[in-house]
Amino acid sequence: MTISIGELQKNISIIKNAKEPIIVIDKKSKKRIAVIEPIKDDDMDLFNELMRFDKKVDKEYSKKDFGNIYSSHLKAKYGLN
Numbered sequence: 001m002t003i004s005i006g007e008l009q010k011n012i013s014i015i016k017n018a019k020e021p022i023i024v025i026d027k028k029s030k031k032r033i034a035v036i037e038p039i040k041d042d043d044m045d046l047f048n049e050l051m052r053f054d055k056k057v058d059k060e061y062s063k064k065d066f067g068n069i070y071s072s073h074l075k076a077k078y079g080l081n
Contacts, residue, residue: 005033046073 002023005022008014013038022036039047
């Protein structure tokens with residue numbers, strides 16, 4: 001589903017009822033701004049893990065930091081070593 005920022009601001013329930021990823025675009029520049037994916041029930045443990053991640057204000061984070069958490073989540077979920 002593709003949606004403009006204005007439509008999203010007018011009707012936030014679109015996100016609450018989303019069953020598929022939503023691509024947010026800027027109508028003036030015709031550029032994609034964000035992709036919003038609904039959280040599935042089995043993804044809540046990953047979300048909670050990310051929220052417990054020890055955040056330090058003076059440190060910059062990379063994709064590797066996220067990748068480490070995500071890969072440990074997948075290993076636990078699928079019983080991989």
